Structure formats: C-alpha cells, structure tokens
Amino acid sequence: MSEDIIYSASWLINPDAPPVAGGALLVRNGMIVDAGPLSILRSAHTAPVLDFSGCVILPGFVNAHTHLELTHFPSWKLRSAVDYNPRRFTDWIIQLIKIARGLTPEDYPPSIREGVRMCLESGTTAIGEIVTNPAMAEHYYHTPLAGRLYFELLGQDHALFKNKLVAAAAAAHQSETYSMPAGFSPHSPYTIAREHLATIRDASVSEALPLTIHLSESRSEADFIFDETGDLATEFYPFVGWQRYLGHPARCSSTELLDRYGLLTPTTTAVHCVHVSVADARIIKSRGTHIALCPRSNELLDVGRAPVALFKKLGIPLALGTDSLASNNSLSLWDELCFALEIFPNDLTAQDVFCMVTAGGAEALGLSARCGSLEVGKRADFQVIGNCDGNEAGLLERVMREGVLQEVFAGGVRYVGNV
Numbered sequence: 001m002s003e004d005i006i007y008s009a010s011w012l013i014n015p016d017a018p019p020v021a022g023g024a025l026l027v028r029n030g031m032i033v034d035a036g037p038l039s040i041l042r043s044a045h046t047a048p049v050l051d052f053s054g055c056v057i058l059p060g061f062v063n064a065h066t067h068l069e070l071t072h073f074p075s076w077k078l079r080s081a082v083d084y085n086p087r088r089f090t091d092w093i094i095q096l097i098k099i100a101r102g103l104t105p106e107d108y109p110p111s112i113r114e115g116v117r118m119c120l121e122s123g124t125t126a127i128g129e130i131v132t133n134p135a136m137a138e139h140y141y142h143t144p145l146a147g148r149l150y151f152e153l154l155g156q157d158h159a160l161f162k163n164k165l166v167a168a169a170a171a172a173h174q175s176e177t178y179s180m181p182a183g184f185s186p187h188s189p190y191t192i193a194r195e196h197l198a199t200i201r202d203a204s205v206s207e208a209l210p211l212t213i214h215l216s217e218s219r220s221e222a223d224f225i226f227d228e229t230g231d232l233a234t235e236f237y238p239f240v241g242w243q244r245y246l247g248h249p250a251r252c253s254s255t256e257l258l259d260r261y262g263l264l265t266p267t268t269t270a271v272h273c274v275h276v277s278v279a280d281a282r283i284i285k286s287r288g289t290h291i292a293l294c295p296r297s298n299e300l301l302d303v304g305r306a307p308v309a310l311f312k313k314l315g316i317p318l319a320l321g322t323d324s325l326a327s328n329n330s331l332s333l334w335d336e337l338c339f340a341l342e343i344f345p346n347d348l349t350a351q352d353v354f355c356m357v358t359a360g361g362a363e364a365l366g367l368s369a370r371c372g373s374l375e376v377g378k379r380a381d382f383q384v385i386g387n388c389d390g391n392e393a394g395l396l397e398r399v400m401r402e403g404v405l406q407e408v409f410a411g412g413v414r415y416v417g418n419v
Helices: 038-044 073-079 089-101 105-121 158-175 194-207 219-227 231-240 254-260 278-286 295-300 308-314 333-343 350-356 359-364 395-402
Strands: 005-012 023-028 031-037 049-059 061-066 124-131 146-153 182-186 211-215 268-272 290-293 318-320 382-386 404-410
Touching: 005 038, 023 038, 023 049, 031 038, 038 049, 049 395, 049 404, 061 105, 061 268, 061 290, 061 318, 061 333, 061 359, 073 089, 089 219, 089 231, 105 124, 105 404, 124 359, 124 404, 146 158, 158 182, 158 194, 182 194, 194 254, 211 254, 219 231, 219 254, 254 278, 278 308, 290 359, 295 333, 308 318, 318 333, 318 350, 318 359, 333 350, 333 395, 350 359, 350 395
Parallel strands: 005 049, 061 124, 124 146, 146 182, 182 211, 211 268, 268 290, 290 318
Antiparallel strands: 005 023, 023 031, 049 382, 382 404
16 A cells, blocks of 8 residues: 655636635545645644645646557657658658658567657657557556556558458457556558448447547648549559559548548547548537647648648647657647647637647547546546646636646646556
8 A cells, every 4th residue: 555645736726617716636646645734634633644735737738639650750750761741731641651660560669668758858748659560558557647548540451451450459358457458540641541440430449449540631632532533542442452442432520530430439539630620520519529630730730730730620639749749849748738739829828739649638638537626536636737826817818827846746646657
C-alpha cells in the first residue's frame, strides 16, 4: 500500500467547473480519493501535504490522436536516400511510405519510447495511439501513459486484409489485461476496399471496440472518393500497386461513405475533418461521432483548416491531437492548443481548448471514467503549472497562454524523465 499524499496549489482547475482556490487532491495508490479545498481535505485526512504555492493544478492532457511509432521520423528522413520534398498531400504519403520501407522492426521501439517521453514531459498523460503493427503493442503497456491503442486496418486484397483484421483482434484481446484498452483504426476511406468496411463494422460491434478514422484530411481524398480523380488515383494507387481496384467511384463524400456502412457512431472518433461540408457535419452530429482536430499537422501539410465554427455551432464534441512528428513539429498539446487559439481566434476560447485537451479527449477515447478531469475515482494524472498565479478573473486564459509546466504526475507518480 502506498502512502496517502495531499497535493495542493493556489488553484485547482477542472473542465466545465469553476476554479477552486486553494484546491487539493488526495492520492492513494495512483488514484484520486478526494478533491476540494485544502482546508477541507486537511480536516478529513491526516496525510502529508505537498504544496505548490503560486501554481495551478490541471488534469493531465489527453492527446486524442497520436502515432508515437513515427517519433523518430525526422532522423529517419535525414538518413534515408529518399528525396524528401513533398509539395502536396499525396507527395507526403508516398515519400513517407518510401522512408518506412527502409526501416526494420528494431527501429520502432526506441521511437515509441521517445514519443512516450515527449508526451509526458509536455503534460500529456493519456493518448489515442495508432498502432500499425500489433507486435509493437507491448511497448506501450508498461509506460506511465494511459489511453487507448487503436490497431490499424487498411488494404484492398481480401486475404491480406483478413489476416490484418485477425491480428488486430488478437492484439485487442491481449490489451484487456493491461491498462490501455483497444480499438480499431480503419486508416481512411481511400486506403480500404469498400467491401471491407462492413466487415470492420461487424467486427467493431461484435468485439465492442471503438473506432478512430482519418476522415476528409485533404482535397485529394474528397476528389478520389467522389469520382476517383486526382493524384491519389494517378500517383498513389499506382505507387502501392492498387490500380486494379480503381473503377468504382463512390459518388459521395467520405463522410457519406462511412455512414452508409455504419462506421460513424458515438464510439467513433473522426480525425482531421478538414474537407467536410455542412451536410457532412450534420451527419457526424446526428451519429454522435467525435472529432479530433490536428491543426498544426493540417497547416504543415497545407491541406486547409477544419470548419471549427461549424462544428461548434452544431455542438459536435471536439478533441485535440498532435498527429505524428512526420507531420508536426512537436508532440506537445500545449503547443497545439496555443496554435489552435492563434488560428481560430473567433471560434475557440481558452475554455474550449482546455476542454478539448482534457474531458473532450477522454470522451473521444471512451475513457471519461478514467481520466480527463480531477475527480474521485479517476487516475491521479495531473500537471502543476506555474507563472499564472493571481485572482480568478482571466485565470484560465493566463494558464492556457502563459502557464509554465513545472511537474507532471501520471498515475500518482511524479514523472522524472525515465521512461
């Protein structure tokens, strides 16, 4: 049994709740067993107090969309013989695949470990991680991170896809014994044969596994799904040897296509959603689907900006993700939320982005009972933020824009840099 400890600060802030002056948490065995004003906790418990005077305690952030296995991509790119100079989204995909083809299985574990380190040191304590190879799952299970592992599904050939689905389902069953539950990640509408979409839906339902899907990330995808025109058809499909699967345009949007096959549900997270129409957004809203925005990745790949004002108007639940270091400059949600505030100044408030990286992320991953806020019964995942003391007026805005991360606790354990 671990010792009870009370952690206190000048303020404790939860999403969708007023800040608590002199707030505190009582932590036992990595879980929050009491929360509220320090004076009340002290009167009810005899535990020692670790006080962070002049600071704010926030929930650990929840990164709703990550590819930590690609954390070493910048160095892989440098050592590769690939002429890496993408000008379009399709260029980027092709060149990423070329670089990945030069890797070995031994390249991925240290990349994952580095990604875990980068998340924790920037205040992220839970992730929605895409796992392309089920054999890599073991490298997440014994880290301080919480979250969900989504096993990737893609392909055209029936036999190859079936093998991939069987392996993903087996890995998902194994994950039940660890602290990171599983899900499926159908990669995107343009990388999966239409005949497999119903199979994924049925497997998701029978296994009770949630989904996360890259949706409408680029104009290239929108053109391809509608009538199979554009560079995905003329360049990407020939590059991966899928030409024989062309000839059956969906004549609809990616959102409509996924909805036809029942893949948009309350346990689905649609990632990116840059090129969605009003009609698409209404479908997403009606199905209770969550959206994970990745604004810095979208900007770096020059695919456009998601219609955030529309999503907010319709009341679609939003989360925030960093994507990978193949399409971003850091894995910090602090960097991501600051960028979101900068490019959506009329659409997102400090309260909005705070909810997106805490409760919104937890809801998107189906983990609200475990993380996303500092409440009794949840994991003791929290951050200590300095440089934002003062009165309550404008407090959250100061924290989001000017706060300095000082300490991170994951499962009640202070992170000290040793993953």
